[in-house]
Amino acid sequence: MVRSVNQRFIAIIAGAVSALLIIGLIGVLSTRQMADELEYTDESIIRSLAILSGIERDFLLIRVNALYHLSYAEQGKKAPHEATIRHNIAETQSLLDEYQRTLVVNARDKELIEQDIQLFNVYLAALDKVLLHSNANQKEAAVVVVESEWKPAGERLTTALAQHAHFKEQFVEQAVQKSMESGRRQTWLIVLLTILGIVAVVAAAYFFRKSLLATHQTH
Numbered sequence: 001m002v003r004s005v006n007q008r009f010i011a012i013i014a015g016a017v018s019a020l021l022i023i024g025l026i027g028v029l030s031t032r033q034m035a036d037e038l039e040y041t042d043e044s045i046i047r048s049l050a051i052l053s054g055i056e057r058d059f060l061l062i063r064v065n066a067l068y069h070l071s072y073a074e075q076g077k078k079a080p081h082e083a084t085i086r087h088n089i090a091e092t093q094s095l096l097d098e099y100q101r102t103l104v105v106n107a108r109d110k111e112l113i114e115q116d117i118q119l120f121n122v123y124l125a126a127l128d129k130v131l132l133h134s135n136a137n138q139k140e141a142a143v144v145v146v147e148s149e150w151k152p153a154g155e156r157l158t159t160a161l162a163q164h165a166h167f168k169e170q171f172v173e174q175a176v177q178k179s180m181e182s183g184r185r186q187t188w189l190i191v192l193l194t195i196l197g198i199v200a201v202v203a204a205a206y207f208f209r210k211s212l213l214a215t216h217q218t219h
Helices: 002-071 075-102 107-135 139-218
Strands: none
Touching: 002 075, 002 107, 002 139, 075 107, 107 139
8 A cells, every 4th residue: 555655646746847848848938039139129120220220320421421522613512422422432332232142031031122222223323424524524424413313213212111111110010910929829828738737636646645545544
């Protein structure tokens, strides 16, 4: 009888430990999943928003310095602004390339970054004409290009960048919402499993006590 009681007692302990191990494992996996989702949101999506913001900033600096370039007649005053323009062009191209290579999240995002690159190249072609006329002090020719090509290209690119940023902001909100919903589901699952584990242990203890009393009554 002692052996039988010990076996039942060990079975209850083993069941309780198994339940706790299962609950703990699910908790660890859930926490890991949430951490991975948050890391993805932080490193990928937030980084892409920062890059889009950087592109918009550099593009604004290009436009402002191009206007200063046009406003001066002396080549010495034009040169610093043209140097700034070339620097920001390189920065923008680098950011666009990084985004396209590493930060595209879906087909729509791919379509938007390709549109950004295409419109930026159109803008650069118009800008080169403006700078060429500006360096030659051909104000009238420069104004014609500004009105017919440069300004429209800049407006289209500004609209495209704003559209892309809005898309990515919505994507971030959806990703955060999805992560929170996943966290809530995992929390409820852990709570449910904990309750089931407690019920199972209590039930096992009850039947163990019942069988123990029956054994004593038999003897």
